[in-house]
Amino acid sequence: MAATQRMTVAQALIHFLANQYTVDGDHRERTIPGVFGIFGHGNVAGIGQALKQVNVDSPALMPYYQARNEQAMVHQSVGYARMHRRLATFASTASVGPGATNMLTGAALATTNRLPALLLPSDTFATRVADPVLQQLEQPHDIGLTVNDAFRPLSKFFDRVQRPEQLYSIALGAMRVLLDPADTGAVTIALPEDVQAETLDVPTAFLEEREWYLRRPLPERLPLARAIEALRDARRPLIVAGGGVLYSGAETVLQAFAEKTGIPVATTQAGGGALAWDHPQYLGGIGATGTTAANRLAAEADLIIGIGTRYSDFTTASRTVFQNAGVRFVNINVAPFDAYKHGTQLPVVADAREALDELLAHTDGVAVTADYARLITREKAEWDAAVDAAFAPSGLDRPGQPEIIGAVQAASDPTDVIVQAAGSLPGDLHKLWRVRDPLGYHVEYAFSCMGYEIAGGLGVKRGALADGSDRDVIVMVGDGSYLMLNSELVTAVAEGIKIIVVLIQNHGYASIGHLSETVGSERFGTLYRHYDPQAQNFQNDLPLPVDLAMNARSYGIDVIEVEPGAGAIDDLGRAIRTAKASTRSTFIHINSDPRIYGPDGGGWWDVPVAEVSTLPSTRAARAEYETLRAAQRPLLGEEHAQ
Template sequence: MGQITVAQAIARLLEQMGTEVAFGLNGHGNWALLDALVHETKIQSVAVRSEDHAVELADGYWRRKRGAPLPIVTTSVGPGNMNAVPPIATAYYESIGMLVLAGVGATHWFDRGGIEEFYRQGPEDWVAILKPISKKAFTAIRPDTVLETFLRAYQTAHSGRPGPVVMALPFDIQNTLIPDDLPDPTPYMVSHRPAPDPQGVSEAIELLKSAERPYVVVGSGIANSGAYDALFEFAEATGIPVAVTPTGKAAFPEDHRLSLGCIGRAGTGQGNHGARRADVVIGVGTHFTDIDTGAWTLFDIPNATKLIHIDIDPTELGRAYPTAVALTSDARLGLEALTAAAREAGITERTAWTAELDGVRSKWLADTSEMRTSDIAPLHYARVTTDTAAVVAEKCPDASIHFDTGNMLSFGPSFLPASSRHVVHSGFMHRMGWSAASVLGASLASGRGPAVALLGDGAYLMRATVVPTAVELNLPIVWVVMDNRSLQIERETMLKLYGRESMCDYRIEGEQELWGPDYVGMSTAMGAQAVRVSKAADFKPALEEAIDSRKPTVISVDTELETPQYRAIWYPYPADYNATWKPGPLDDADAGHK
């Protein structure tokens, strides 16, 4: 029996487990692990320019793959590890599986307050910060047990409701010699998901049998479960229309006759109408956020509507609305059980209901047509998103499209028809600029296929330093940057609430005209191709050329700031601590601002 270091042992295990890529940044805390990964395995090592990029590339990789082998992230000590904290929070609340191997200082120096140690509340206590924002976070404490700990961490990250697991590895433990007879990692790569309780399924079917206006709404749980086919089969078998949340985008074919599109504050007319009118709602893999429900004003649960709620995480069941039936279950297994039981019960389409929704759909499409085809200059967001979807559908229909937060949140859900299952949105933490980095991970996960990020200029500026990484990897990434020199979604709402904006518009001090960086020049300096588009007719050709080039390309789009934007629901934020708030439909007098 020979001996190898802990770092070498972890690297070898990761390679045995089929790991394809590790994202990271060099720092003195993770030298041993980096040395082993880069020089002693065939795992692709991607060096990024900031630790948050590493986590967001892993995020995009997971969203494309949705399963083991996990993406691996490695970061290092003090501010390096702290840079990873915000995107780890995104990964946790959006159920993104990954393993973060964070280098920390040597145990010999713990609690001495050495360079970059988190020591004032306890010896090297950085992982304490991560407890509310990760599935598990801990520091390895013994070299002779570290491999067992590592394998359990790996299993935790991908099993059940997936999420980021953070394992801090002290420098001395990484370099300590241990026997080279490695454990079999296979058992830690397999997990079996929970199926629903049969009694609960029977109760759900009883509700559906008497429903006149049944309605399904799904979130990102469909993607993590791989429940696309199960959802399609359930809809086809029962004739129940399907809506999606922004994080559930692309879970159901948008050209299907039973598709209602997205719901919520930027939802479709038919999606939101169905939510208001439904008498039984089946929620799958969603916890009904304020974005999804217009601040909980769409559904009248439990008064006029009964909720059947399916989620793999029991703590999400009934969080926003009380349930008539709560099923702790994997989305795919839950839908398969409901499909079988519904067929046996003879549940079929309520044609009057679907005809009603068809009429609303036709009206909504007609009402929004002008935005989709707008020729205004600067450009309208709806025209840009519509044209993006059309170009991708024609040239690379399986490409990943990631749309960001900000004003894109008003258009990505309902004005970006999905040609594949890979149109995704970071819809809980809404970290600005997430898409700029995540599309690199998605491209790598798809075999270096094309990927498109749609984001505002404020978001791009926060994460633009990921461009050199795309250039170095020679990835076919297109960033479509909506440039209006303002934080538009905040500006619009502040004007509505207060009659004036605050810190939304950017300008040089003493000047009235709005100002922003030259994103074409900036992106070119970082090695990307770049072009500015100021006319609607020029956008499609620019995007087609960018995709055909298979080179990292930035398209800076001059976008309109003053034209009223799309918002399906305006609703009030509670602004008076002493006022009573409750969920449910708004009276006209209560319609608000956000």
């Protein structure tokens, strides 16, 4: 008879998670190194009790970490997962009702970014013995519906443990999806609060160490051959490197392939770091927030080699960046869903590193022409000069965001990690930040979630520390995003985790303010101003007396305020260096002029403008929109065959 151990469902789940390991070649690490948790009546007697018991009996088995916001727990998990190239992530436990639903935004973010996060939301009584329980959602048309069902469309895996015996298959199924390179994202196991505390005889085999070997699919012979043939026929090829390059650890072979063939490389937001900024073949970001170098070459490219990219609208500049009538797409992706995008007839469903290894071995003699090589060099030099000019201090009392980025860049080390997610900063960073390390650029731009930055930065720092790295994590955030979610500064203080937060005070929403102008809405609702009761709007010139430096200081974090003035940029540089020399977290506050923009990279983003309006600004914006929209193409990958 198989050996068993009497445990609660929650105890069994915690012990199971503590013994899961990811294996990638010679590398082996714990898949779930810890649990974030905020407790309520739904989980305090289940997962909470199990974590307490482990903490007493064997503290290292499954460490528990506090958080201040359930959404932020998931953001930390995602930040950690990206730093570990999707090999590990945290679990997050929340109570019934509002605690669970607070994680919904985090779930959507994880799934959209294709990054693993394990969610353990508590659920209402499976027995319905106490019905309705506190915080229970009741729907007359479906009594069994709970708030946790909202996780279904946001998760790559969802199940509910209705009976203790279901735990085994659910836990194993969750782990399979969590570590699937094609299907990973939010993985949700809903745990009714009564079932968490129920007991079962758990087989010892379920609790023993289990290794999950990462799948690295090899490219099939015929698709690879067609891709190689397309490469040999191309005259102006361009590589678009996405996050899949980094998740598969393919940056070294990508560099070798680019150097062998001379093919230039542009990166998506998730692909930042796939090639160092000063590499001769690197053109910078592509698309709506891309560089002139990348976008000009993309417009004329006859072959796009997309590696690990999902081709978001920002990457394709809303399908305007690829203008060559005969452009073809070789899409290398571990996920068939992405490999077949743009109607390509040249999909390569494979791990990025494995596919690049094969291309490197089978493309002898493939090289760009001398004219194309000179064009690459010229466009890169022109853009690098534009960045240098954007970084140059202006001497203004309130500097623009580009020179603020330049000051942070100059004071940072090559291995430091820049963290961002929303507002105007992602666009400027994509164009301007000079990435020097494969893991040095962390911009969450698939979901672009306001409030991600500080929590995500903590996750990034945890990931670095777990790898034995003391690299600094620099979180850049605007005041709008900071106000959305800043409570995890308390977590940094409580655990002594060092991050550097650079808050750019715009007194409103800089990005949407600019976008509002381009669509003819005149920055309506984007300024932080006193309410004007007569005009019934917030469009006046009276900024709010909000002191965000004082707010941060109240959390117990070190604060440096950069005063407005001609020397603000120099002061910012000194502040960054002071923060880097410290062992504590530091919050740096600087005022900026949100109307000073970075250099134009020639990209476009499709945001529809009202077809009719009484506003002259909207009518003018509509006319320009129709002109720009005319450049959109279906990108069906068929033109070359006609």
